[in-house]
Amino acid sequence: MSEKKLMSLDDMFGDSINTTEQENQTKIEISRLMPFENHPFKLYEGERFENMVRSIKEFGVIVPVIVRPKGYDYEILSGHNRVNAAKAAGLLEVPVVIKENLEDEEAMLIVTETNLMQRSFGDMLHSERAAALSEHHKALSSQGKRTDLLKEIESLLNADEIRDEETSSPVGKKLRTHEQIGEAYNLSKNSIARYLRISKLADELKEFIDSEEISIRAGVDLSYLLDEEQILIADILTSNEFKIDMKKAETLRAFSEGKKLNEETAYSILSGELNKKPKANKPAPIKLKPKLISKFFAPEIKQPEIEEVIEKALELYFETQKKEVLDE
DNA sequence: GGCTTGAATCGCTCCCGTTT
DNA sequence: AAACGGGAGCGATTCAAGCC
Structure with a gap:
């Protein structure tokens, strides 16, 4: 168990991907570049986009666009905005780095990671952050081939913003996946x-x-709903003025878990009519009268200790009761 | 090959303090 | 009051080692 932490990433993931030899930087006509299908990031608009166009008119496209072959054309993995801006600036071709033989998942990782490195994480929409973190998480938890891909992307773009902590973290420090990502x-x-x-x-x-x-x-709670339930909720929200707070989200989740979420219940939860959860399995908490507590415990005794004593006392009580029943 | 067992890990909840 | 980030810790799952 402990030797794992002594291995470097290269030891672990070493030769599984051999990218350097397949990498070639060249120039390709913009008309042959297709956007990556459903990539999770919103593209620049308005002033931001205009600035980029202006900059490209002046300096050209400096950082190459990352693409992979798709049929006779190429699919953009990183650089959608640059390509759009270059087109608007009137350029006919842009510098590209062509990555061959990528699995779809690996391509997706490049799409999300490069985006992350070029934009500050704080600028991203929640769903974009979620997508990026999720890809990163997949890459780390499938202990396979892609950890080195992360590194490679980094060097490709010379990103030095976000990830400096990761590289400078003490050697051999072992973190759980979530903590690892969190630190990064x-x-x-x-x-x-x-x-x-x-x-x-x-x-x-x-x-x-x-x-x-x-x-x-609230979104976390909603994520436990079945897909069709989520879509139902979205529908109701779109056609009504309802708001979801954490309470409603919790209630929706409880109904979903109890298989009681349908169009009617969903509507009444969202509208606020229905705000109590379906009969929870958990018992409602009870309060003990201060008088009762002071009868058995000194005032300085803390709650955990009191609970412990109560538990022991109850165990004893039920045990003797059981015996009595057997004796009869 | 199957099984048991114990440690590691993960996803989660509960609770708290802070901020809005 | 609501939303949030974080700490602690719990239960379930996974995985590897050791056994038959």
């Missing part, structure tokens, strides 16, 4: 876990997360 992005493991839940949300609901009409934490 400066988020707690809990936040990583929440974003990973968000990445599982139906696209229809992700939009509400992005517009901040649904909070992250």
Whole structure:
């Protein structure tokens, strides 16, 4: 168990991908570059886009676009904005790095990681963060081939912003996957876990997360709903003025778990008519009268200790009761 | 080859303090 | 009051080692 931490990433993931020899930088006509299918990032618009066009008119495209072959053309993995801006600037071709033989998942990782490195994480929409973290998480938890891919992307783009902590972290420090990612992005493991839940949300609901009409934490609860339930919720939200707070999200989840979520219940939860959860399995907490407590415990005794004593006492009580029943 | 067992890990909940 | 990030810790799962 302990030797693992002594191995370097290269030892672990060594030769599984051999990219350097397949990598070639060249120039390709813009007309042969296709966007990556459903990539999770919003493209630049308005002033931001105009600035980019202006910069490209002046200096050209400096950082090569990363592409992979697709049929006779090429699919853009990184650089959608640069390509669009270059087209608008009137360029006919852009510098590209062609990556051959990538699995779809690896391609997706490049799409998300490069985006992450070029934009500050804070600028991203929640759903974009979720997608990026989810890809990163997949890459780390499938102990296979892609950890080196992350490194390679890094060097390709000369990114030095976000990830400096990761590279400078003490040798041999072993972190759980969530913590590892969290350290890289400066988020707690809990936040990583929440974003990973968000990445599982139906696209229809992700939009509400992005517009901040649904909070992250409410989104986490909604992510436990079945796909069709999520779409149902999104539908109801779109056609009504309802808001989802954490309470409603919790209630929806409880109904979903109890298989009681349908169009009617969903509607009444969202409208606020129905706000109590379906009969929870958990017993409601009970309060003990202070008088009762002071009868058996000194005032300085803390709650955990009191609970412990109560538990022991009850165990004893039920045990003797059982015996009595058997004796009869 | 199957099984048991114990440690590691993961996903999660509960709770708390802070911020808005 | 609601939303949030973070700490602690729990239960379930996974995985490897040791056994038959």
